[in-house]
Amino acid sequence: MDILFPNLDSTQLLLEYGKRWIDVDAKDQDRGDTALHIVSRNFRKNVQGTATKIIELLLDAGTHIDYVNNYGKTPLDQSSGIGIRTLLRSKQTPSRLKCLCAHLINIHQIPYDHIWPNPTALTTFVQLHDQPLSEDDDLDFGLFD
Numbered sequence: 001m002d003i004l005f006p007n008l009d010s011t012q013l014l015l016e017y018g019k020r021w022i023d024v025d026a027k028d029q030d031r032g033d034t035a036l037h038i039v040s041r042n043f044r045k046n047v048q049g050t051a052t053k054i055i056e057l058l059l060d061a062g063t064h065i066d067y068v069n070n071y072g073k074t075p076l077d078q079s080s081g082i083g084i085r086t087l088l089r090s091k092q093t094p095s096r097l098k099c100l101c102a103h104l105i106n107i108h109q110i111p112y113d114h115i116w117p118n119p120t121a122l123t124t125f126v127q128l129h130d131q132p133l134s135e136d137d138d139l140d141f142g143l144f145d
Helices: 008-017 035-041 045-060 082-092 097-107 121-128
Strands: none
Touching (some): 035 045
């Protein structure tokens, strides 16, 4: 019996029993993809139901839907089917406040390197949210008028 990855059973097992050791937003070295990027992009139509279940498990485990890979793409940008795109869009709004703040730091190019000269979890978090936003994203809030 062959096991194809991503695999629903192995994902459930890892998230249930390995949650304290697993970073659900870890990036691969090749493309900078998170697990959510990989699952969103690589599923064929006949297993899309499995993909949506894995995506829901990852989202329930706290993965960020708006992290970008090395090419500036989110999982939604790379999603491979209507069902997956619909699911990701439904979970995308409203964004978490900390995600909106990270986007604002990047959009307005607020320098922070001098505050944290060495990489930290916070600098990584800000960098993972560095992407051009769509026209639908309203991040102004009247703060810069």
